[in-house]
Amino acid sequence: MKCESCNKKLATVHLTEIIENEKKERHFCEDCAQNVTNHFPKAPSPSDILTSLINQVSPEIREMSKTTCPVCGISYLEFRSQGRLGCPMDYNVFKKGLLPLIERMHGSSQHVGKVPANAGAEIVKKNELIQLRKELNEAVERENYEKAVELRDRIYELSGNVEDGD
Amino acid sequence: MNFQGMLKMEIKDLSDNTGEWLRGTGKESDIVISSRVRLARNIAGFPFLSRANLKQRREIESLLRKTIIERKIAQDVSYVNLNQATAIDKLFLVERHLISKEHAEGEGERGVAFGKSETVSLMINEEDHLRIQVIRSGFELKKTWDTIDEIDNILGESLNFAFSSRFGFLTACPTNVGTGMRVSVMLHLPALGMTKHIEKVFNAVGKLGLVVRGLYGEGTKVSGDLYQISNQFALGKSEKEILSIIESVIPRITSYERMARKALVMESKDQLEDRIWRSYGMLKAARMITSEEILQLLSQVRMGVNIGLIDDIEMQTLNELFVLTLPAHLQKLEGCELDSAQRNVIRASYVRKRLDGL
Numbered sequence: 359m360k361c362e363s364c365n366k367k368l369a370t371v372h373l374t375e376i377i378e379n380e381k382k383e384r385h386f387c388e389d390c391a392q393n394v395t396n397h398f399p400k401a402p403s404p405s406d407i408l409t410s411l412i413n414q415v416s417p418e419i420r421e422m423s424k425t426t427c428p429v430c431g432i433s434y435l436e437f438r439s440q441g442r443l444g445c446p447m448d449y450n451v452f453k454k455g456l457l458p459l460i461e462r463m464h465g466s467s468q469h470v471g472k473v474p475a476n477a478g479a480e481i482v483k484k485n486e487l488i489q490l491r492k493e494l495n496e497a498v499e500r501e502n503y504e505k506a507v508e509l510r511d512r513i514y515e516l517s518g519n520v521e522d523g524d
Numbered sequence: 525m526n527f528q529g530m531l532k533m534e535i536k537d538l539s540d541n542t543g544e545w546l547r548g549t550g551k552e553s554d555i556v557i558s559s560r561v562r563l564a565r566n567i568a569g570f571p572f573l574s575r576a577n578l579k580q581r582r583e584i585e586s587l588l589r590k591t592i593i594e595r596k597i598a599q600d601v602s603y604v605n606l607n608q609a610t611a612i613d614k615l616f617l618v619e620r621h622l623i624s625k626e627h628a629e630g631e632g633e634r635g636v637a638f639g640k641s642e643t644v645s646l647m648i649n650e651e652d653h654l655r656i657q658v659i660r661s662g663f664e665l666k667k668t669w670d671t672i673d674e675i676d677n678i679l680g681e682s683l684n685f686a687f688s689s690r691f692g693f694l695t696a697c698p699t700n701v702g703t704g705m706r707v708s709v710m711l712h713l714p715a716l717g718m719t720k721h722i723e724k725v726f727n728a729v730g731k732l733g734l735v736v737r738g739l740y741g742e743g744t745k746v747s748g749d750l751y752q753i754s755n756q757f758a759l760g761k762s763e764k765e766i767l768s769i770i771e772s773v774i775p776r777i778t779s780y781e782r783m784a785r786k787a788l789v790m791e792s793k794d795q796l797e798d799r800i801w802r803s804y805g806m807l808k809a810a811r812m813i814t815s816e817e818i819l820q821l822l823s824q825v826r827m828g829v830n831i832g833l834i835d836d837i838e839m840q841t842l843n844e845l846f847v848l849t850l851p852a853h854l855q856k857l858e859g860c861e862l863d864s865a866q867r868n869v870i871r872a873s874y875v876r877k878r879l880d881g882l
Contacts (some may be wrong), residue, residue, distance in 0.1 A: 373875035444575035466760020469692030475680040
């Protein structure tokens with residue numbers, strides 16, 4: 359069957375038009391179909407609706423939606439739907455998304471309270487940890503997972519020895 | 525240490541008594557039932573619980589349990605493994621405010637350590653790895669803070685808490701991040717409830733970033749005219765600042781309640797007295813009392829004692845009855861499972877016994 363519009367190419371798109379209870383079959387080639395369907399009002403897809411809703415409620419989600427914590431594996435979207443973070447590292451990984459949330463919850467985002475007893479030694483480690491986390495993110499971005507696992511283990515080791523207590 | 529056996533062996537001892545925070549002592553204890561502070565802590569190097577596997581959960585539980593017992597956090601610490609506890613035992617601990625509802629309903633390796641006086645309780649693997657709680661009778665925030673601060677310091681020497689200089693103590697839910705602290709003061713406000721002025725209190729505390737909750741914390745409904753006022757923010761203010769905000773609000777609410785009581789006595793003395801005496805009569809004579817009804821009756825009688833109408837009941841007895849007549853306590857007392865109709869009978873007879881001083 360040839361396209362009813364250009365009458366040249368093979369009709370591959372078959373539309374059923376209903377006008378005042380009268381059904382009409384129409385057949386177009388791909389190019390002509392494009393022109394015809396462009397005139398139809400396009401209904402937004404469910405994912406379009408969802409995205410626009412999310413953008414209205416929490417604009418940071420769009421930006422953060424592809425971020426996943428390389429340490430615990432939680433994605434920003436999972437966090438937003440469950441309301442619970444996966445590990446302490448998330449505060450760094452999701453910082454951009456978390457900051458406005460934390461500001462809204464607490465009216466501030468800078469801790470001024472108590473510092474744990476052993477934080478002195480911690481602060482020394484902190485710089486190294488920040489560096490390691492940066493490297494970890496880079497490794498993940500480059501899809502160098504072997505390196506990422508190595509870095510993750512080093513981060514865990516530095517941020518508190520798992521075997522310490524026993 | 526295994527407390528499982530102890531819960532069964534000493535069932536009578538425990539179910540017939542309550543923690544010290546129900547003694548009815550301390551400042552403003554006619555209105556302020558208790559002052560409570562809790563701190564949320566997580567151990568660095570472990571994921572939060574939603575992402576922890578079984579092995580990690582077990583490691584966290586064991587590390588915290590051992591540290592708590594070794595460092596002798598409170599006198600005669602008991603430990604209950606909630607993963608092995610029966611449903612009634614768990615409910616029993618919730619009723620005593622030693623664990624939260626979420627902790628009872630949780631899954632996997634988790635437990636609670638508490639001191640003999642039940643002033644201190646440490647929940648392991650609740651929403652965070654560790655939730656430290658100190659609860660005292662009356663309006664005693666300073667003392668309560670001093671106790672919990674010391675425990676936190678001792679544990680902080682042995683444990684590496686997840687902490688950042690920017691966000692403070694890191695918690696599973698960002699609502700707790702920072703100090704990880706929630707201060708809750710439990711108030712008995714029958715006159716404000718009766719005169720509907722309680723709404724004004726809600727609005728006023730809301731403006732200060734505080735929130736009003738029911739008897740068992742988040743999401744629980746208000747009953748027995750008991751309200752908990754707590755902070756919503758945990759970051760950007762020091763522990764002392766958070767305490768002082770609540771410290772300054774409570775006396776305003778208690779004096780408002782006292783004014784409302786005076787007004788009731790002045791304006792509708794007969795109705796008020798009738799209501800209180802009827803409640804007292806019900807408690808002393810009824811043969812079946814539901815858990816809902818008992819809270820209302822106890823609340824009325826408690827106010828009767830406070831305004832000097834009733835003088836033959838100890839405040840401690842009334843405070844304790846709020847907890848001792850709860851479902852799991854009654855079942856522990858009887859030593860068997862009871863349906864709600866059976867509980868209503870046991871509840872009424874237990875209250876009669878306690879009020880007659882038998």
